[in-house]
Amino acid sequence: MTELIRLSKRMSELGLCSRREADEWIAKGWVRVDGKVIAELGTKILPHQKITIERQAAAEQSKRVTILINKPVGYVSGQAEDGYLPAIALIKPENRWSECKVNTSFHPTQLRSLVPAGRLDIDSVGLLILTQDGRIAKKLIGENSEVExxxxxxxxxxxxxxxxxxxxxxxxxxxxxxxxxxxxxxxxxxxxxxxxxxxxxxxxxxxxxxxxxxxxxxxxxxxxxxGKVRLGKLPEGQWRYLRDDEPFN
CATH class of the missing domain: 3.30.2350.10 (Pseudouridine synthase)
Known part of the structure; x- marks a missing residue:
């Protein structure tokens, strides 16, 4: 007999979104299983059942940004600690790299749910990825990540x-x-x-x-x-958006 699996976990396994995103979409009524809307968190399904998501979910996901920053010494990757600023504090219009090729305007809402996909300690510098996209976070720091x-x-x-x-x-x-x-x-x-x-x-x-x-x-x-994304010439303390043609693997 096939075992039931939590819907949000199955959606994450299929690469549709992160488990957190899945729960948000389920709560909004944006997820269907075999054509039926599922709005109850914690619902379990069989692995072979067909999951579809409403267009609103895909549209919301497409607006989520991923940002590359060249982290300087003295900034922590995640939450502020011991009086040190988090790297996200550097993400403001005046620190955007002038050579950023993505035609996206900065808006403070892009800082919401923007999390580091991997750590870089306070004494280290270089490429740090911050993303609102749970799929990218899973790819870079998930349990089975193969990204170099x-x-x-x-x-x-x-x-x-x-x-x-x-x-x-x-x-x-x-x-x-x-x-x-x-x-x-x-x-x-x-x-x-x-x-x-x-x-x-x-x-x-x-x-x-x-x-x-x-x-x-x-x-x-x-x-x-x-992965395949390089720091390149991005100056220390500056940031840019990830381009659509830059896959991590």
């Missing part, structure tokens, strides 16, 4: 000589954090004091902690790419 994140990491070795090749191999695969083995990474030298890291996960302060394990101190960390 690329970082340039300036380091100092606190032991004599150079980092042994065996420790570089450990950075690529073999380390554990919080009792859990890390996924394979791609780590290689860019020059004498800078490493390139490509990861498919993002545990808290992961790169700094990985480096500490092999005797490296991180003195600078910059995220330059998420």
């Amino acid at each position: 994140k690329e970082y340039l990491v300036r380091v100092v070795y606190n032991k004599p000589g150079r980092l042994p090749d065996s420790d570089l191999r450990l950075l690529n695969h073999g380390l554990s954090l919080d009792g859990k083995k890390l996924l394979p990474a791609q780590v290689r030298w860019q020059n004498d004091d800078q490493l390139q890291f490509i990861l498919k996960e993002g545990k808290k302060r992961q790169i700094r902690r990985m480096c500490e394990m092999v005797g490296l101190k991180v003195v600078g960390l910059k995220r330059v790419r998420i």
